[in-house]
Amino acid sequence: MSEKRVLVFNPGPAALPLPVLQKIQEEMLNFRETGMSILEVSHRSREFEEVLNSAVERIKRLLSLDERFQVIFLQGGASLQFAMVPMNCVEGGKPVAYVDTGYWSTKAIKEAQNIVDKVEVVASSGDKNYTYIPKKISLESEFSYLHITANNTIRGTQWWEFPRTGNIPLIADMSSDIFSRVFDPHPFGVIYAGAQKNAGPAGVTIVIIREDMLERVPRYLPTMLKYSTFAESNSLCNTPPCFAVYVVELVTQWLEETIGGIAKMEEINRKKACLIYDYIDSQDFYINPVQPEDRSWMNVVFTLPSPELESKFVKEATQKGLVGLEGHRSVGGCRASLYNAVSLEAVGMLVDFMKEFARRNG
Ligand SMILES: Cc1ncc(COP(=O)(O)O)c(C=O)c1O
Numbered sequence: 001m002s003e004k005r006v007l008v009f010n011p012g013p014a015a016l017p018l019p020v021l022q023k024i025q026e027e028m029l030n031f032r033e034t035g036m037s038i039l040e041v042s043h044r045s046r047e048f049e050e051v052l053n054s055a056v057e058r059i060k061r062l063l064s065l066d067e068r069f070q071v072i073f074l075q076g077g078a079s080l081q082f083a084m085v086p087m088n089c090v091e092g093g094k095p096v097a098y099v100d101t102g103y104w105s106t107k108a109i110k111e112a113q114n115i116v117d118k119v120e121v122v123a124s125s126g127d128k129n130y131t132y133i134p135k136k137i138s139l140e141s142e143f144s145y146l147h148i149t150a151n152n153t154i155r156g157t158q159w160w161e162f163p164r165t166g167n168i169p170l171i172a173d174m175s176s177d178i179f180s181r182v183f184d185p186h187p188f189g190v191i192y193a194g195a196q197k198n199a200g201p202a203g204v205t206i207v208i209i210r211e212d213m214l215e216r217v218p219r220y221l222p223t224m225l226k227y228s229t230f231a232e233s234n235s236l237c238n239t240p241p242c243f244a245v246y247v248v249e250l251v252t253q254w255l256e257e258t259i260g261g262i263a264k265m266e267e268i269n270r271k272k273a274c275l276i277y278d279y280i281d282s283q284d285f286y287i288n289p290v291q292p293e294d295r296s297w298m299n300v301v302f303t304l305p306s307p308e309l310e311s312k313f314v315k316e317a318t319q320k321g322l323v324g325l326e327g328h329r330s331v332g333g334c335r336a337s338l339y340n341a342v343s344l345e346a347v348g349m350l351v352d353f354m355k356e357f358a359r360r361n362g
Helices: 018-027 046-062 077-089 103-115 227-232 242-259 262-281 307-319 344-361
Strands: 069-074 096-100 119-124 146-149 170-173 188-194 205-210 299-302 334-337
Touching: 018 242, 046 069, 046 242, 069 077, 069 227, 069 242, 077 103, 077 170, 077 188, 077 205, 096 103, 103 119, 103 146, 103 170, 205 227, 242 262, 262 299, 262 344, 307 334, 307 344
Parallel strands: 096 119, 096 146, 146 170, 170 188
Antiparallel strands: 069 205, 188 205, 299 334
């Protein structure tokens, strides 16, 4: 199986750990002695509930979440969270605050503006084409929350020091860096992540919510748009995306038992990022536009001397079995997504290819 596979640098859906894919294959026709596939098992069965509870417990252990946090599974992608956050988390008519670090945070801001009257963009890196993370954030007023995008999948920037917000809960879109590094969860009121980059397949969104935030949920919201509905029913208010939850459980098991936890994962991710950024910094054929201290370890963006060379690079890389290296359609260029399931060896092979391509075309 593995010999035929390519190296996946896709931005999402993205690489999954090979042992997870093999386990899915192994269990596909007879899930844990049920005689059924996980795709056929009832979401009300003991077997599925064990999977769901295990995923919740593993996420809590991996992120060191204490009993104040609940882990829930939703559908609608991270994009639905752009709406659910302002719908559920406004407190007493206080304005909501956002930091604009490009594409996804801009979308979150636009959605909040559709829902609440007072949306304040308290900092933005739009003045420099979103190539850095704003450091000065003015939080003089009383805000319901401050929303940030922890890792900017398209621009290749990442928050390395989260803003200090005092009593104002932080809310973070961690779609593209959840489980990639250690952080202190305590300042966060809500963390959300579409699973399809670092946590599993498309179809499920992980939401981590602190208890006090549940008290803010307005009574008038539709049942399926209330965080409290999912928190009160252990995500079983209706049929959850069972298969996606099952894969999240396998990915978190891999993180705990094979990798050895998030600190170990972070170490590997650091090595991967150093390998590629050190090479990029040592030459001038590939350029990374991001301010060095704000560079993402998950999404490494770079340009080549011309769009023609970028197309040629992506095409030749694909022929060599290195896939998913084109930049997002909104910005062009190239991008290598180095999520948890992308190994150090795979990054080494990418860097070798980059060197060889530069020699031939530089
Ligand atoms: C940081 C970030 N937020 C949100 C999204 C949108 O996610 P979804 O497609 O799950 O709605 C993406 C998708 O790439 C993303 O990278």
